[in-house]
Amino acid sequence: MSDDFLNVLRRDPPAEFARRLKSRLHALDAPAAEHRAPARAWRWLATAASVVALAFAFTLPAVRSAAEAFLDYFRVVNFAGVAFDPQRMAQLWSSASIDLPTLIGGQVDVNELRLPPPPVAYSTLDEAGVAAGLRLRTPAWVPPGFALTSIEVTGAHGLSVTGNTEKLHTVLDALGITDVSVPAALDGQVVTIEIPPVTRLVYDDGSHQISLTQARSPVITFPAGVDLASLAEIGLRLLGLERAEAYRFAQSIDWRSTLLVPVPATAATFHQVEIQSGTGLVIETGGQAREGLGGRGGSLVLWSNGDTVYALGGPGRATDTLQMAQSVQ
Amino acid sequence: MALETDLPVHFMSQATAAAPDWDAVYAEQLPRVYNFFRYRLRDEALAEDLTATTFEKAWRARARYRRDLAGFATWLLAIARNVAVDHIRARREHAPLEEAEHVSTPGTPEEDNTRLSDAERLRALLARLPERDRELIALKYGSGATNRAIAKLTGLSESNVGTIVHRVVQELRRDW
Numbered sequence: 001m002s003d004d005f006l007n008v009l010r011r012d013p014p015a016e017f018a019r020r021l022k023s024r025l026h027a028l029d030a031p032a033a034e035h036r037a038p039a040r041a042w043r044w045l046a047t048a049a050s051v052v053a054l055a056f057a058f059t060l061p062a063v064r065s066a067a068e069a070f071l072d073y074f075r076v077v078n079f080a081g082v083a084f085d086p087q088r089m090a091q092l093w094s095s096a097s098i099d100l101p102t103l104i105g106g107q108v109d110v111n112e113l114r115l116p117p118p119p120v121a122y123s124t125l126d127e128a129g130v131a132a133g134l135r136l137r138t139p140a141w142v143p144p145g146f147a148l149t150s151i152e153v154t155g156a157h158g159l160s161v162t163g164n165t166e167k168l169h170t171v172l173d174a175l176g177i178t179d180v181s182v183p184a185a186l187d188g189q190v191v192t193i194e195i196p197p198v199t200r201l202v203y204d205d206g207s208h209q210i211s212l213t214q215a216r217s218p219v220i221t222f223p224a225g226v227d228l229a230s231l232a233e234i235g236l237r238l239l240g241l242e243r244a245e246a247y248r249f250a251q252s253i254d255w256r257s258t259l260l261v262p263v264p265a266t267a268a269t270f271h272q273v274e275i276q277s278g279t280g281l282v283i284e285t286g287g288q289a290r291e292g293l294g295g296r297g298g299s300l301v302l303w304s305n306g307d308t309v310y311a312l313g314g315p316g317r318a319t320d321t322l323q324m325a326q327s328v329q
Numbered sequence: 330m331a332l333e334t335d336l337p338v339h340f341m342s343q344a345t346a347a348a349p350d351w352d353a354v355y356a357e358q359l360p361r362v363y364n365f366f367r368y369r370l371r372d373e374a375l376a377e378d379l380t381a382t383t384f385e386k387a388w389r390a391r392a393r394y395r396r397d398l399a400g401f402a403t404w405l406l407a408i409a410r411n412v413a414v415d416h417i418r419a420r421r422e423h424a425p426l427e428e429a430e431h432v433s434t435p436g437t438p439e440e441d442n443t444r445l446s447d448a449e450r451l452r453a454l455l456a457r458l459p460e461r462d463r464e465l466i467a468l469k470y471g472s473g474a475t476n477r478a479i480a481k482l483t484g485l486s487e488s489n490v491g492t493i494v495h496r497v498v499q500e501l502r503r504d505w
Contacts, residue, residue: 003470003498003502005447005451005501005502005505006451006466006470006498006501007470008447008448008451009364009367009368009448009451009452009455009470009471010360010364010367010470010471011363011364011367012360013359013360013363013377013380014377017377018359021359021380021381021384022352022355024381024385025355025384025385025388028385028388028389143484144407144481144482144483144484145407145408145410145411145482146407147403147404147407147481149390149404204390204404205404205407205408205411206386206387206390206404206407206408206411207386207408207411
């Protein structure tokens with residue numbers, strides 16, 4: 001007996017139903033063109049890495065002729081998380097007797113600023129890989145129901161800044177942070193941040209999105225001999241960490257290869273994982289943290305492999321995201 | 330009727346040029362999604378409702394679907410699958426009601442009698458299957474998905490899909 005009996009339920013959709021549905025879909029066209037705003041938690045997760053890189057860079061007081069110095073480099077090899085209290089940080093910054101954003105804006109000397117160009121969509125991985133100058137990797141496993149729906153490449157961007165210790169002292173004084181030492185030898189030094197093209201693959205199940213971002217490691221160039229631990233300690237204090245904690249943390253990290261990701265203690269948890277022969281970072285909003293974010297949770301995995309850094313995040317639990325990350329090849 | 334081989338016709342010629350012909354895609358995919366629900370659930374009116382829900386979700390999200398358009402049919406079925414799961418879950422959480430049967434079949438009375446009878450018999454057999462098996466049959470025979478596409482949708486391996494479907498079909502054939 002053939003399998004024909006299994007086809008007896010098949011029907012063409014009623015014509016009237018098909019016509020009504022088609023009309024209804026066309027009536028939805030206006031909302032369809034809108035892009036969904038990412039969830040609050042997810043927006044934070046997605047920008048955490050870039051924020052910390054830029055925040056770190058802006059804390060670098062530099063003013064000396066870069067041409068006279070030997071250059072040193074920072075490349076992302078590992079990720080580390082640091083919990084901070086957003087309320088404490090807000091209190092710290094609100095305690096300033098002056099308008100800090102204006103003050104900081106006036107203190108940072110931006111030599112060159114190349115803003116990220118609008119992302120360009122590609123139809124194939126090969127085309128995007130060529131545009132990004134990268135052999136794109138994809139996950140061998142995705143959660144059931146998800147499919148690759150878009151590929152975007154954002155071109156290279158970056159900036160170059162200089163500052164001076166006097167101005168940094170002004171900012172710290174305004175915040176009431178008087179017990180840190182700003183290395184005087186940093187005056188006049190130039191710091192550049194180069195961010196290579198960034199590729200973003202989006203997997204979609206119609207309701208949720210998972211995003212895999214990959215790019216060659218950002219490179220921060222700074223004069224040799226810069227005491228990165230001292231500068232990192234300043235950055236940690238600006239996040240609201242206590243002096244002893246900031247000092248201990250700053251001394252325990254290899255700042256030439258580790259990207260520090262500040263994680264709001266009230267919104268997310270994090271832990272390090274071994275992933276693809278390196279150390280990665282898993283950040284998850286959930287439980288109480290999920291409630292604190294209006295029920296919108298998610299997870300993010302950050303890791304590097306060779307000279308490429310990856311960020312994979314979505315609305316699911318960390319176990320799923322990590323399984324997907326481990327399958328990237 | 331392989332989802333991943335005949336769908337892209339409307340896309341591939343336009344993937345690098347203008348936007349896809351969504352009306353053509355709609356006409357091509359509507360029967361697949363509709364029949365998926367006919368096999369998945371017993372209520373014919375519900376099949377229309379959930380088909381509409383599926384297309385509305387996909388239609389809203391289609392602006393994001395910029396590439397891998399050959400996989401669009403699979404993506405659409407993934408949405409349909411989630412819609413079905415949500416419905417079944419909600420139905421379980423509320424007082425379960427016996428699903429009504431509304432079978433309308435155009436054709437001659439003799440054809441209708443035979444077809445109606447066969448349809449009812451198949452519905453009854455499908456209703457006795459475990460959820461997973463019924464879903465696989467709905468994907469395979471309702472929507473016409475390939476084993477590979479079903480594997481992508483369900484997380485099962487392709488060979489596992491083939492094995493399970495073969496076993497279920499044998500059971501159905503035995504009871505037919």
